[in-house]
Amino acid sequence: GAGVSQSPSNKVTEKGKDVELRCDPISGHTALYWYRQSLGQGLEFLIYFQGNSAPDKSGLPSDRFSAERTGGSVSTLTIQRTQQEDSAVYLCASSFVTGDGYTFGSGTRLTVV
Amino acid sequence: AQRVTQPEKLLSVFKGAPVELKCNYSYSGSPELFWYVQYSRQRLQLLLRHISRESIKGFTADLNKGETSFHLKKPFAQEEDSAMYYCALSRTGTASKLTFGTGTRLQVTL
Numbered sequence: 001g002a003g004v005s006q007s008p009s010n011k012v013t014e015k016g017k018d019v020e021l022r023c024d025p026i027s028g029h030t031a032l033y034w035y036r037q038s039l040g041q042g043l044e045f046l047i048y049f050q051g052n053s054a055p056d057k058s059g060l061p062s063d064r065f066s067a068e069r070t071g072g073s074v075s076t077l078t079i080q081r082t083q084q085e086d087s088a089v090y091l092c093a094s095s096f097v098t099g100d101g102y103t104f105g106s107g108t109r110l111t112v113v
Numbered sequence: 114a115q116r117v118t119q120p121e122k123l124l125s126v127f128k129g130a131p132v133e134l135k136c137n138y139s140y141s142g143s144p145e146l147f148w149y150v151q152y153s154r155q156r157l158q159l160l161l162r163h164i165s166r167e168s169i170k171g172f173t174a175d176l177n178k179g180e181t182s183f184h185l186k187k188p189f190a191q192e193e194d195s196a197m198y199y200c201a202l203s204r205t206g207t208a209s210k211l212t213f214g215t216g217t218r219l220q221v222t223l
Contacts, residue, residue, distance in 0.1 A: 033210060040122075042215035043157075043199065056210060091157065102147075102211065104157040 002026075004105035006092050012111045013082055021077040021108045025094030029103075032075050034067055037089040037107070046090075049075065051097065082112045115140045117202050119214035126190050126221055134185040134217050136174075136200030143205045146176055146183040149213075151197040160185075160198070164205075170194070190221045 005024040013019050025032050034046040045059035049069045069075040079086055089109050095102040116139045126132055148160040161169045163176040174185045197218050201211040
C-alpha cells in the first residue's frame with residue numbers, strides 16, 4: 001500500500017478484556033516496529049521484526065503483551081487482560097532493511113475503561 | 114544502553130524569532146540521529162536525519178559528537194512550525210529500533 005495502515009483507529013475496551021491491534025506495513029519494507037505513545041512519556045519501543053530473524057521483544061512491558069508477524073507482512077499486537085495503564089496510542093512503523101524510509105502509521109488509540 | 118534527552122517539554126517563541134530545540138544523547142556505538150515531527154492530528158513523520166546533512170523546511174541539525182548533542186535549529190520561526198518534535202537515535206547502517214526522547218512542543222505565536 002501507499003503507507004503504513006493500522007486498524008482500528010480507536011478502540012475502547014473494558015478492563016480485563018483482550019485486544020488485537022493490526023498493522024499493515026508498506027510493501028517491500030522488511031522491518032516492522034511497534035511503539036507506544038503515552039501522554040508525557042514520549043514514544044516507548046515495544047517490539048521489532050526484521051525479515052525472518054527472531055523479533056526483538058526487549059521493549060514489551062509485561063507478558064500480557066505479544067506480537068506476531070505473519071508471512072513477513074501484516075503484524076498483530078495482542079494485549080491480554082488489559083489494564084487501565086495500557087491506555088495509549090499504539091504506533092506501528094516499517095522500513096527497508098537499511099533503516100531508510102522509516103514510516104509511521106497513524107496509530108490505534110486504545111482506551112481501557 | 115542508548116538514551117535520548119530533550120530537556121524542554123514546551124518551547125514558546127514569537128514568529129520570526131530563532132528556534133533551538135535541544136537534544137542530547139548517550140550511546141556507546143556509532144549513532145544515527147533523527148528529528149521527527151508530529152503536527153496536530155497528523156502522523157509522526159521524519160523531519161531530517163544527520164547523515165543527510167540537509168535542510169528541511171528551514172530546519173538544520175548538526176551532530177556534535179564531543180557534546181553528544183543534535184540540536185534542531187531554525188533562524189526564523191513560522192506559525193506552521195508549531196508541532197511536537199522528537200529527537201531519536203538508532204544504530205548506524207541497518208534497520209534497528211529507534212530510541213526517542215520525550216519530545217518538545219514548539220509553540221510559535223504572533
